[in-house]
Structure formats: C-alpha cells, structure tokens
Amino acid sequence: MSYTDQDVREGRRLMNEGCQNRLGIGDKLLGVTPSGPDGVFDQYCDEISLSPRTARQYRHTARMCTRLSSAARSRRPGVWSRRGIWAS
Numbered sequence: 001m002s003y004t005d006q007d008v009r010e011g012r013r014l015m016n017e018g019c020q021n022r023l024g025i026g027d028k029l030l031g032v033t034p035s036g037p038d039g040v041f042d043q044y045c046d047e048i049s050l051s052p053r054t055a056r057q058y059r060h061t062a063r064m065c066t067r068l069s070s071a072a073r074s075r076r077p078g079v080w081s082r083r084g085i086w087a088s
Contacts, residue, residue, distance in 0.1 A: 001042050003032035026062025029055055061067035 007028070014025045033041040038052075045055045 001084075002040060007032045008044070008047045011044070011050075015048050015050060017087055022058050023065060025050070025055075025062075026058035026065075029059040030062050030066075 011025070011028050011032075014021045014028060017024075029041075029044075033044055041055070042052050045052045050058075
C-alpha cells in the first residue's frame with residue numbers, strides 16, 4: 001500500500017499537535033502502511049519526522065485498541081468493572 005501527499009500532510013499535522021495524538025498517529029499509520037513493506041513505512045516515517053521504532057509502537061497500540069474495542073462491542077450488554085471483569 002502507498003500513501004499520498006494528503007496522508008503526509010495529515011501525519012505532519014498530527015505530529016505537530018504533540019503527544020496527545022499518539023493514538024491518532026497510530027491510526028494514520030495503520031491506514032497508510034498496515035503491514036506493507038518496511039521501505040514504504042520507513043519512507044513515510046521520514047516524511048513526517050517520526051522514528052520508525054516509535055511509529056511501530058504507535059501503530060501497534062492503535063491496532064490493539066481497535067481489536068479491544070471490537071471485542072467489547074461483540075459481548076452482551078453489561079458493565080466493564082475496574083477489575084476488568086465483564087458483568088451484567
């Protein structure tokens with residue numbers, strides 16, 4: 001998968017907004033480089049001034065959050081307690 005100039009502009013904007021947007025940056029990374037060749041990933045990271053190592057961490061976090069929210073929606077209605085126990 002490749003990325004566009006618009007993707008680079010959005011990635012730079014997210015980087016400029018700071019640490020609060022790590023999940024947003026991870027989502028963007030998932031969108032433009034989900035699991036493609038590292039060359040494209042590294043090039044995109046270079047264009048938005050993000051180290052590939054940090055970018056992989058952000059992308060992994062976004063992927064895990066997506067999986068967790070999907071799993072939570074698939075459960076029966078209930079309440080998620082502080083202990084992480086799903087209760088009705």
